[in-house]
């Protein structure tokens with residue numbers, strides 16, 4: 552029997568600042584590793600923000616891991632972990648341990664227990680030695696790593712990474728890719744680095760708010776590359 556789609560967009564239209572940025576988009580996503588590509592302004596960030604309730608569709612339906620994004624939006628953050636391009640938008644506490652303790656609390660753990668569990672949680676990612684470090688003293692790559700740990704300790708069913716590599720050097724990016732590759736969770740990755748989708752199950756190409764291509768990376772990436780080269 553085919554699996555019910557984990558993510559379903561039905562005829563979704565989204566308007567931002569008076570412009571239609573997603574135009575009657577329909578997608579059923581069951582795959583565990585999904586890439587989202589497209590030129591600047593094509594609607595990628597807007598689409599993934601519908602999946603964690605940061606934006607709401609003007610028309611159509613969005614469901615994510617059994618939750619309706621319009622009627623159950625407040626429950627989405629517990630199922631959907633979101634990594635932003637800029638870690639400074641996500642980190643709020645002065646030390647690494649406090650940041651992780653806050654995540655554990657968000658996931659429902661009582662405050663005292665969360666404070667005790669922060670170091671063991673960091674240890675599961677081989678980062679126990681970061682516990683007392685001030686967040687501002689971490690490098691950009693380390694901050695991004697911390698954001699991923701902070702999200703993963705909440706055990707989301709879906710992890711969305713929206714251009715997570717933009718400020719990272721190649722070794723740091725590779726470390727994050729390896730970490731993400733080993734996760735059990737469903738992952739949606741938005742990225743301009745096209746080699747990041749090696750091993751992915753599916754790539755969706757958005758163009759001007761519509762799906763222009765959708766299929767295995769080996770099929771969609773070359774088509775997108777040719778399209779992008781022709782624009783240059």
Ligand SMILES: Nc1ncnc2c1ncn2[C@@H]1O[C@H](COP(=O)(O)OP(=O)(O)OP(=O)(O)O)[C@@H](O)[C@H]1O
Nearest residue numbers: 567568570572589590591592593594595596597598
């Ligand atoms: N905060 C906003 N207010 C109004 N309009 C916005 C806002 N953010 C984005 N838009 C509009 O939505 C369109 C799609 O933007 P979106 O950020 O989804 O694109 P993207 O594909 O993620 O682009 P990029 O690759 O540049 O990050 C943009 O062209 C812009 O017109």
